Amino acid sequence: MAAASSSTRASSSVSSSGAGARPPRSVSAPRRVTTPSKTFSSQPVPIDFAGPVHRSNRIDLEVHGIFHGEASYEGRIFFNNPDADRNTPKTPENGYAASFYIFGHGGCLGDVGHCEVNEDTREPYDFRPPHPLTPAVKRVKVTRVLQEIAKTSKEVVITIVPVVTAANELCDTENVFRCEEMRFVSYNP
Amino acid sequence: MANGLRMRLAIHNLSDRQIGALRDAYAQIMAIRDNRGYGFLAGLHGTPGHYCWHHQQNARSALQMRLFLPWHRAYLYNFEMAARSRVADVTIPWWDWTLHSPRQTPIPKIFNDQNVNRRPNSLFRFRINLPNTNPPINRDTERDPAPERELPNQGDIDEVMSNTDWADFEGALEDLHDRIHGWVSGDMGIIDTAAYDPIFWSHHAMIDRLWWLWQARNGNGNITPDLLDVVLAPFNFRVRDVLNANSLGYDYAAAQSVVTVGGT
Numbered sequence: 001m002a003a004a005s006s007s008t009r010a011s012s013s014v015s016s017s018g019a020g021a022r023p024p025r026s027v028s029a030p031r032r033v034t035t036p037s038k039t040f041s042s043q044p045v046p047i048d049f050a051g052p053v054h055r056s057n058r059i060d061l062e063v064h065g066i067f068h069g070e071a072s073y074e075g076r077i078f079f080n081n082p083d084a085d086r087n088t089p090k091t092p093e094n095g096y097a098a099s100f101y102i103f104g105h106g107g108c109l110g111d112v113g114h115c116e117v118n119e120d121t122r123e124p125y126d127f128r129p130p131h132p133l134t135p136a137v138k139r140v141k142v143t144r145v146l147q148e149i150a151k152t153s154k155e156v157v158i159t160i161v162p163v164v165t166a167a168n169e170l171c172d173t174e175n176v177f178r179c180e181e182m183r184f185v186s187y188n189p
Numbered sequence: 190m191a192n193g194l195r196m197r198l199a200i201h202n203l204s205d206r207q208i209g210a211l212r213d214a215y216a217q218i219m220a221i222r223d224n225r226g227y228g229f230l231a232g233l234h235g236t237p238g239h240y241c242w243h244h245q246q247n248a249r250s251a252l253q254m255r256l257f258l259p260w261h262r263a264y265l266y267n268f269e270m271a272a273r274s275r276v277a278d279v280t281i282p283w284w285d286w287t288l289h290s291p292r293q294t295p296i297p298k299i300f301n302d303q304n305v306n307r308r309p310n311s312l313f314r315f316r317i318n319l320p321n322t323n324p325p326i327n328r329d330t331e332r333d334p335a336p337e338r339e340l341p342n343q344g345d346i347d348e349v350m351s352n353t354d355w356a357d358f359e360g361a362l363e364d365l366h367d368r369i370h371g372w373v374s375g376d377m378g379i380i381d382t383a384a385y386d387p388i389f390w391s392h393h394a395m396i397d398r399l400w401w402l403w404q405a406r407n408g409n410g411n412i413t414p415d416l417l418d419v420v421l422a423p424f425n426f427r428v429r430d431v432l433n434a435n436s437l438g439y440d441y442a443a444a445q446s447v448v449t450v451g452g453t
Contacts, residue, residue, distance in 0.1 A: 025325075026325055026326050026328050027325075029328065030376060031374065031375070032333050032335065068244055072367070072370060072374075072379055101365075101367035102244075103244075103366070104379055104380065105235070107379075107381075109236045109319075111323055136244030138364065165372070166370075166371060166377075168379070
């Protein structure tokens with residue numbers, strides 16, 4: 001399939017660790033968290049590629065470089081609704097497009113450096129498996145929703161509302177969604 | 190079975206005898222503290238082993254390391270064999286999380302009863318004891334499930350199964366898998382401790398079954414040939430070794446009732 005892409009760089013601020021001072025006792029069992037996490041909203045992204053003239057039969061939103069070392073969460077994707085939050089109904093009228101789910105590691109249970117990912121500096125003959133916290137990629141189909149928006153708009157604002165499903169005291173649940181880049185990728189028949 | 194294949198059956202169809210055998214097997218391996226035991230095997234997935242493959246881990250090269258499904262098939266095989274070494278005919282039952290009340294409680298009853306016949310239910314929880322993690326963990330597993338309405342339905346599965354491209358299918362099924370871990374929450378909700386929860390194995394049997402059903406329709410699809418010889422550490426399997434579930438000695442069925450045919 002032929003692909004065209006439009007990308008936007010996520011700018012959500014990232015703290016290197018939410019752990020702070022570590023408690024000496026046993027780590028608690030993870031729990032669902034009801035306090036809101038920071039949402040991410042992009043700058044307006046051109047969506048000419050989603051117009052009918054391009055006859056796309058599939059459009060994906062790819063989220064690259066997702067951090068998954070701490071809490072697990074649902075990432076709810078809304079279009080053109082930067083005010084969306086965890087209480088916003090997941091309906092097309094509210095701009096809801098789809099969700100992706102991150103199964104997080106639950107925070108660092110090792111010594112200093114255990115959760116540092118150094119894949120970029122790996123030497124050529126290092127055949128060990130990649131670090132388990134190598135950032136994740138999620139690909140979500142948003143074809144119909146985006147094509148509908150493209151009928152009346154040339155741009156879209158992407159909002160990610162993270163809803164934490166499991167976290168313990170080692171997890172920074174406020175900054176749970178951290179990624180490097182998003183891309184729209186469209187395909188033609 | 191006449192063909193020698195063992196059957197992994199649906200939880201909602203297990204007989205009392207089959208449930209009893211499952212509880213017995215889990216209880217026995219939970220009592221073993223060496224490398225045949227439950228704690229050791231659960232620790233291969235998250236902490237302290239960190240062997241599991243999730244989220245593709247593909248930064249190393251352009252080769253997409255989509256090992257989530259093969260690795261967990263090898264993992265379930267090894268766990269099931271450990272269980273069968275204690276109780277000969279036991280298999281890991283699959284949890285169909287699309288079945289809703291009243292047919293099945295959100296967390297299936299066999300996993301939700303704290304005690305059975307006045308004895309602790311081995312399928313309810315496990316004591317995690319990891320003194321060398323930092324911080325250490327020494328407590329029972331817990332769950333914090335979401336409302337039943339947030340469980341997937343058959344439509345969600347149909348959508349995943351409609352993918353004919355291997356990468357699309359693998360990614361979609363892994364995402365659905367991630368959703369269930371988050372739905373159960375508690376220890377199942379994070380990678381580090383998920384496998385210590387006894388329900389983990391039945392969740393993954395469901396995932397493995399869906400892959401097997403997809404394979405029945407699509408073969409191995411366009412799985413990247415470069416992946417086939419990747420070793421699924423710490424198990425003595427390569428990816429190609431686990432593509433055929435039958436070659437690992439098992440299959441999936443909804444239920445099984447053996448009829449002994451007596452001669453005269």
